Each structure stands twice: as C-alpha cells, then as structure tokens.
Amino acid sequence: MFLTISTTGTPERPATDLGFLLHKHPDKAQAFSTSYGTAHVLYPEASVERCTAALLLEVDAVALVRRGKGKGRGGAPDAALAQYVNDRPYAASSLLAVALSAVFSSAMKGQCTARPELPEQPRPLRIEVPALPARGGADLVRALFEPLGWTVTVEAVPLDEQFPEWGDSRYVRLELEATRLTLAEALRHLYVLLPVLDDAKHYWVSSDEVDKLLRAGEGWLPDHPEQKLITSRYLSRRWSLTREAMERLELVRLAEADDTEVEEIDNAVDEETDTEEKPVPLAVQRRDAILAALHASGAGRVLDLGCGQGQLVQALLKDTRFTEIVGVDVSMRALTIASRRLKLDRMGERQASRVQLFQGSLAYTDNRLKGYDAAVLSEVIEHLDLPRLPALEYAVFGSARPRTVLVTTPNVEYNVRWETLPAGHSRHGDHRFEWTREEFRTWARTVAERHGYEVEFTPVGPDDPEVGPPTQMAAFTLTAPKEEKAA
C-alpha cells in the first residue's frame, strides 16, 4: 500500500520537477478517495537535488469485504474468512496499481500542461516498494524489470523472524533505479507489473482489462521477453474473477472449519497441467490405450469413474460405438468444467442422450452404477488414501460389477526418468501413493481373484527396459458370475 518515487536534479533540471510531472504540489499532502480507501500523495523530501513522492493507500479492509455482497448470514457477506484478514492494507498489490493510475493518470499518459516538454525527458528515477507481493520471487522480479532498463535490487522479506523455519514470505522489498526512462514509462511499468507479480486470485475487480493492458503496455510490452507470462497472468486474474462467481463456497467453508488452506481441499481440478489446449502427450497415449481396450472389450455402455474435466468422456462421445457414457466425479467443480467442455447445455437431444455427468463417490456403493459394460478408472486410485482403497474395490468390483474394468495409475519406478521431478517426489501433489509395477500387479491380482475377474496388464507410454512404462494399465474382465461372498 506504499511506494515512493524519487528523482535527483540539478539547478537546471531541479528534482522538484517531479511535482509538475505528477501534478501534485510537493508542499501539500493530498488525498484522493478510491473505491478501496483513500490514496495520499505526499513528499518526504523536495529539494532541487532530491525529490521523493510517496503514494500511500489507506485500504478500508471492511469496505473491501463489503464489496462482495453475498447471502451470508450473520450480518456479513458470504465471504471466505481469508477476506477479513488479509495483506491488502499492507502490500503493494493490484489495489495500489489501481490507485496509481487513478492518482497519476495524466502522468501515466505523459501529459503535463504546465511544462509540456517535461514528460518526454528521461530522468534519474528511483522507485522503492517495501512490501511487494511477488509470486515467482526475486528472480521473476528481475526478469520483469531488468529488460525494461531498470537496475533492480530485490530482497526477500522473512515470514516471521521468530520462526525462521517458516522461511521467506511471498513479499520482497524492491528498489528500481534507472536513468534513461521517463516517469510515464516508469508508472506504466508499475501499473502492469505490480498486479502481475501480485497474481492474487480473489481481489481484483475490474473489467476491460485487455484494453488497459494494451494501453499501458504500449511501447514496451510487445518486445518484453516475458511478454507471454505478463499477459497471461494479467488477464488470468480476470478469468478467476468470473470463476469466483461460479465458485461454490461450501468447500471453502469446510476448509476454514479445519484451519486449512482452500487449495488443500479444493484441488480436484489441476489448472496448471491439465488444460486441453496443450495436452500432455502421456495423457493422449493413456486415452488411446483406454479407447483401444474398450474397443477390444466390445463395450457400449461405459462409466468413466473419476471423469475429472471430462477429456475421456469427450473422446468417447466422438465414437458412436459407445452408446451410453456416464462421467462420475466427486468434485462438483470438475463436473462443472466437464459440462462446459462438453457444452452439455447446447448439445442436440440425440447426442445428449448418450452422455450423463453426475456427482458420485467410490467410497460408497451406488446403484446408479450397476449394469454397465465397462468402467474406466484412469489415474484415480492413487488419489485415495490406501486404507480407503478397499471401499473403492468393493464399490467397483463388488457392487457395480461391470464386465470390464480398466485401471490406470502411475508407475513410480518410471519417476527417475522424469527430469523435472525431484527424487522421491510424486507426480502430483494429491497422489497419496504411487506404486511400482509389482505393487500394482499384486493389488490387481488380489482384487481380481476376490471378485471373480481376470486381469491383464498393458504398458502405456514408452516401455523402458529397466523401469517400465510411465503409466501402467490393468484390464479386468469378469469371469465368475459372482464373488465369493456367497454365504
């Protein structure tokens, strides 16, 4: 919520010209009200040699929350607890960028009616941001500012010096120095890059972001080496804004009841790695292997258990041999995304009659899942705690009992072949276990025997002679009419 802009000068080009450039008189403290609180501009120093302007945004935290009108009971908006205790009043966040553009709008545009020649002239500039939220850390800060001609000094801020084991916070103390930039350029850099570094999901409220980005980025953004990251981060905040509207707060509340970060619970949808635009080749191979196995089984009515965002359902829909496709997931968010991906609401009646999506859980038996030809559990079992795996086994093999069951899961032996994966790490934060080929086979054979299935194994992806394939698949086929439970 605070930053300073300083310049130095000479009697010919006095530092106090900064006042003209900013349209704010150095001897006065001025206040401007913005939608989040009051922005103050004042000058701690103002001499011919040195002049510093400070922008201080007094954030009204209560008003910030009030903006999110909700149906919450108890006289408060239906908001997450995190919105009541947050860093907005202290950190130089996107709110500060908004204030910057509001308070220094003509300076940003390079206008100065009193001294029209001034804005064109580069001057020595020094900008200090003592608490800058910087996702990506010091390296990213440098990568963003250095190409623009800044000399960057960046220092990590510790989370809490009493608990050194907690490490550094997401804030840095930033100092920028340049001699060949104009003030307008400097302001536009800050206007775009502060929110990009902040990258906060929940607090941005604004529209027509694309235009704003194009205007503020004019002259520097197109050639910036990190242009892609800047653009996507800047605009993705807008996307999360729309997402917030559709987001269900129920899970947020359950996380808070448990003093847990929402991300720890609401993580069924992996936004980073699993978008359809650039599918991981392995995911494609996995899907192809599943389709081939389904074709071999002759299945027409297929369950996709743990359908996630619906990629497999979409692939199955394209093949009319699959007459009925049911996608089941426990995550409502995943189902919402899957439904949007499939455009279920706009699908023709005939097509729509082939596909269904509903919430279900493999920790419970479910009569709706009975009587299908095949069930696919693609990268599902490893998301369950091991002690709860028997419940899934029973729900699928004992209760639903489709003729064919396909199960894929990572082969942990292959992890040494992933260059980017640190040793001993699993491939996904939510993987509760990853099995070797032997472990998977032992489990699959036990399940098959107990429930009257036969099982065969197929490698998916390059089958490394030493460590096997990245993904392993088991295809179960029903043999016995009924399991041993007959008493």
Next chain:
Amino acid sequence: MTNETHTKARTLPVTDLSLVVLIGASGSGKSTFARKHFKATEVISSDFCRGLVADDENDQSASGDAFDVLHYIAGKRLAAGRRTVVDATNVQQESRRQLIELARKYDVLPIAIVLDVPEEVCAERNAARTDRADMPRRVIQRHIRELRRSLRHLEREGFRKVHVLRGVEEVESAEVGTEKRFNDLTHLTGPFDIIGDIHGCASELEALLGKLGYVDGTHPAGRTAVFVGDLVDRGPDSPGVLRRVMSMVGSGSALCVPGNHENKYGRYLKGRKVQHTHGLAETIEQMEGESEEFRQQVREFLDGLVSHYVLDGGKLVVCHAGLPEKYHGRTSGRVRSHALYGDTTGETDEFGLPVRYPWAEEYRGRAAVVYGHTPVPTATWLNNTICLDTGAVFGGKLTALRWPERELVDVPAEQVWYEPTRPLASEAPGGHEGRPLDLADVHGRRVVETRHAGRVSIREENAAAALEVMSRFAVDPRLLPYLPPTMAPTATSHIEARGGAADEHFLEHPAEAFAQYQEDGVARVVCEEKHMGSRAVALVCRDAGVARERFGVGGTSRSSAAESGGGPTGSLYTRTGRPFFDDAAVTEEILGRVRAAATEAGLWKELETDWLLLDAELLPWSLKASGLLRSQYAAVGAASKAAFPGALAALEGAAERGVEVRDLLARQRGRAADAEAFTDAYRRYCWTTEGLDGVRLAPFQILAVQGRSLAGLPHDEQLALIDRLVEHDGSGLLQTTRRLFVDTGDPESVRAGVDWWLEMTGRGGEGMVVKPVGAVVRGAQGRLVQPGIKCRGREYLRIIYGPEYTRPENLARLRGRFLNHKRSLAIREYALGLEALDRLAEGEPLWRVHEAVFGVLALESEPVDPRL
C-alpha cells in the same frame, strides 16, 4: 368363488392391505357402494381421473390417460401400504389384468367385488343423471354381457378373494369387514426369544430353551419363543423338534415361521415328488417311526405356517431367509418364496449351492429383521438385520436372540451331526468385507431424524461439498463415529450489558454468556479454558482386536494384518474428519499414549468399555494450521512489518518539512501498532515441534464408550474423569483443561468468572467456553439450549477480525453482527452429533451413524459469517 345364494346381509371379508377391484356395469352403483364402505381417500374412480386429465368425467377419449393416472395413484398408495379401491367398470379382462399386475407388483392381495345388477336398474340410474342421460342403452348391455362372461374366470385371473353381489338388494345390504393379514402380529409385543435354525437338534433345543428359562415349553415370565424355521432335516431327531415346537405353538407360548426345509417336507407329506436330498431322507426315516396321526398333525401344522411375521408394533420382522423392507407385511407368492428361500442371484457357487444376494447390505429399514437360513459362525448385526443360523447341525451352536433386549444366548452343538457341503462362511453376509455404506445414505437433499431436535434437513449443495471432503480426505467412516458441532460466540458485548462488567473495548465478554444462560434457566455453568489448538476427536481402542470387533476395521478375515493383530487401534481426526497425521505410525503413537493413561487410570474397567471416544484440542495450532499460518496470518504480519517503517519515515519526513500530515501520521502509527499486536497474537499459538515433542492433547470430554453415549454426563463428572486420565499420563502428551464453575444468578460468582477470563485473556489466552454443567440441557420451551458459548479474548480476536478491529469505528460496525443463524446451526449440528453418539451406543448400523456424522459435515458448509 363365494356362491352363497341367501340374500340377507352378507359381510364381505376384505384384507386391510389389498387392492379392491369393483366390477360392475355403468349405473350398477359402484361409487355409492365404495362411498358407503370405504374411506373417501381409499377410493380412486376412473371418472374422477378422466376429469383430472380432460376436464370432463365422461370424455371416453381420455380413458387411456385417465387410467394411467389411476394406476399411478394406486401404485403410490399400495407402495405406501394403503388399501386402495378402484372404482371403474372393470368388466373387461384386460383392464382387470392391469390391476392384478399392479397388486402383484406391490405384493398385496387383489380382491374382486362384483356388483351384478339388472340392466334396467343401471339404465334407469343413468337416465336420472344429467351427465349420463344420453348414454346409449347398448353400452350398458355390453357391460353386462362382458361382466357375465367374466364371472367364472375371476379367480383364475388372480383375484384371491371374489365377492359377487347379485341384485340390488344384496348390494345394498352387504357389509364390508376388514380383516388383518395373517402376518400382521404387530399387536404382540413379546418379549420374544427368537431361535435360529434347529435342523433336528432336539437335545440342543432343549438345552437352549432351558438356558432361556423355559420350563417344559413355557416361560414363567410369559415370554414367547419364535422359531425362524428349518426345524427339520439333517439332524438326529426332527420328530422330537417338531413335537416340542408344535406343542409350544399350540399352547400359545411360541410362534413359528416355515423354513425351506419345512416347505419341502410339507410337500413330501402331501405326496408331491421331491428329491430326498439336503437331509430330507433323515427326516423321512425318523418320521417313519412316528404314528400316522402325528404325521397328519405335522402336515397340518406345516400347512398352516405363515411365511413371516411383523411383530412388536412393526419394530420386529421374523422370517426364515431374510426379507427386504418392501416385502414386510406384504402378501404374495413372491414374498412367501423370498421369505423361505431368500434372494438368490440365479447363479450357483463352486459347491453347487445357490448364490445369495447380499440383501442385508442394502437393507435400510427401521424394523429389525431376524432370520436364519445361512449358516454363519457367529450371529452379528448388519444394518438392523441378524442371522441366527449358527450351524448347530454342522457342529456350530444353536443361537437365540432375546427381544427387545437384543441379547444373544447360545448353546454349543453336542457334535457335528451333519457334514456341511461347504465350510461355514467366515462372515455374515456383507460383514467386514462388505461395504454397507451406500451413496443413497448421504447424497442429495436429506432429512435426518434426531431424538434431540427433531428433523434436521440438509441441503443438496451442502451434501455435495461434504461428499467431496468425506470421500477424498476423511478417515475411514467406520472410525469416524462423530464430528464436533460448531459453537456460537456470546452475544455481542454492549456497554450497557447486564452486570455492568462489559465495556466498550470488547466485542465478546463473558458477562453476556452468563446472562444468556441465566435467561435460559441454567443456574450453574462451567467455564473451560480454550486451548487454541486444533479440534481433535480421538477414538482409542484397547487394541487392534477391539477396533476390529467393535468398528469392523483392520482388513478382511483373510488378511495378514488381522491375523497378526495389526491394523489401526483407533483414529485421530479433525473437525472435518481428516486424519491429523499423514503417518499412521504417529497416530498410533498418540493413541498408544492415551491408551496407557486410560489403563493406568483404570478407566476401562470403571466405564465398562474397551474403547473411548474423546473430544479434545490438539496443540500447537501451528502443527496442523501451518499452511494457513504461512499463507495468511504470518503473511499479513510480514507485509505490515515490511511496509510500515518506510511509510512512517516518509510521513515523518513530510511532517518535518511542514507538510500537514499529523492526522495521517498518527493513524498510520496506530495501524502499525495494531499490526504488531496481530503478529503477537498469532505467535502465542505457535511453537516448534519435533516429532511428538511439543505436541499436546487436551481432552475435555469423553463422548462415548461401549454401549453408552456420555454426552449427557454432567461436565463436573466428565472433567473428573478427564483429570484422572491426564494425571495418569506418563508421556507428557496430555494437558489439563483449567476450569471455573460459576453460578449465573450470583453476582459474586459471575464477577469471579469475568475476572478469571480477564486474567486469562490478558495473558494472551484464547478465551473460554461456557457450558451448562448439566451438559445436555433443555430450556423452558423444551428446546435444547446451546451446549456451549465461546467467549474469545480481545487480542485473540485480532486473528479473526483483523489487526484493526479494536479501533472504535470498526468495533462500532462489528457490533452489528447477528448470531441467530450461527446459533441455530450450532444447535442443529449438536443434535446431529448427539444423534450419532446415540446411534453408535445403541449398536445401530454404520449407515445410521454415518448419516448423522455426514450431516454435521454438510451443515458446516452452510453460509454463515465465518468470524462467528
């Protein structure tokens, strides 16, 4: 067909649950008859349904739709177990066929009542009605022709009773007499001793009857024996068993339902050709030594057996092979065969025996179903059903169930009388391996009946969120018998608060809590220190065997874990059911320490239990909340610490230059101080732990033990038990909970309570919880009062309301908070939690306990100000 020809006042027996089909031409007086003899709501007329779909009761073109509606309504009524009378001409076989199918679908008796009235009478009556005046005569003629043609076939069509009323006089004088179904013995309340499959083990039967207290077939306390069938075959003395059972039934001291073996022997006695297998040969041979007269008595006895009984006000159903709820009290061939043979999948197993469908796993009925048929080593309850066939004839034991006591009594077999075709199944159907939890138990909008607060409804979106968390993150539901409810804070403190103790600096103040309880009529409360850790529920079993036996975990009977005595000995979970520690070994270490303390304190013996369910707080807060601390609380502190020095220096610089920033500077200094106070506040609840060093568990309530919920145990007694547990902990894990008792009506005592809180929170304590000493307490209107009210310290609340909440302008705004929804939520969750404990205590099926626990989790996702 009943062919009585006398015309004087006939009484037509009509079963209480049946589909009554009136048959008669238009104008024969069906509606009048129906009105006279049945409740208006029992009767559905085709005319009425025509009116519903076509606005015209006589629009024959609407008949198709009208009958669809009629069948639909009739189906709903029959499914709900209500007698239904169909008022339509029903003179055509096709229309009757549909109704008979409907009756069969819902397993009720189809009964025909024919109104055979002369054509002239019908025509005359129709002519007198304006809406039917123009009905052609030939329509009535056709009706009567079709009716006459039908008469002879009605029984063959499937009607189980056919009453034909000939002529106007007979129709008008007839009476309808409602008959109970044979299987409806709901008026008998026992107490009962239900006895499992005997199979000719006469000596064991006598031993068991003796053990149950019967003297020569009669119980001195007037108890009634109920035999679940399979009296005969395989064993050494089927005649002896029959003689005993028949005499007991004859004298009214016993009831008996038939087993498949009686059924087959009965058919043999009637001269049908049956295979002399599965021990029938032995019975035939033994019976040859008996008199013809006895054989005749046996034949009549077996012939008169009713396939199942509904007893004790509908709470108990007894039959041979188990019965799903939809068949209870129903009457059809299907129900009979189900009761005798059970539900089979149509397949046979490797021993050539039919494969049985695991119906008990899916059973969700409220009536207990007691049955036999399937030999199991030990009788165990599953979803309110229990199989009493413990294989006496195969060398197992003969088992009886005392009802309503639910006690099992058994005697061992004297020897193996008959070699089993296959080994006794190691589990009851759907036992440990079965997953009796079904999605339908929790999914979607639901209403949970609670004994403490009536019906609690759960919205679909909340159930959906709970399903996700329960499925992906929670511990095994079998080890999750309870979730703690949320708790409401005190009413917001006001300057003019009662007792005058509160002042304007506080948002929450204990004086408000004491005043509220006094208003609720609670004289004595206990203030318990709040520990500011994370809420933890601990299920502690004496050993893995107990966990296996009582909670059904620890793998299958075959698994090596079970054999070696491994498997979990309990669970330790958060308020949303998540395990506290990823590493099961750490959980076990903590459970082990609690277990040792309980042993040292002698609690197992004293509480007559082999497990404890504890409500507790696990410290430090940073242990579990470290993610949140780093991303949220410490982050706020770090940002403020980084930002303020520069900002204050800038303001001071400007001030020195004479710029007018005095107010702004003062405000920023205040904010900086608030931010520092905030950092101090969260730091108090964080400390570094190494393994379990530094970890503390502060139990404050024993929620339940075997067979008992202790939620109603007064808190002074609770704390006495807890103190002993803590005292006997040699490991340093357990931490005491400080407390102070307060009389809400005594100003002196109230002042002491306030001072205690001020002192505690002044030193940085989180605050306290005020609870009625009586634990579960009802107010004047019989409603539950809040089980606890939290009263949080002024500094602690910075973590919740933000660093600057204490500024007067903020406090003023925050005082506008409303508590009603939070309070209602707290009571609803509390009632569900109590319900889960009661259901657990009463040995109800897992799905019933889980339903209530799931409800608590679902309600936790309801929208309410999260700061309350």
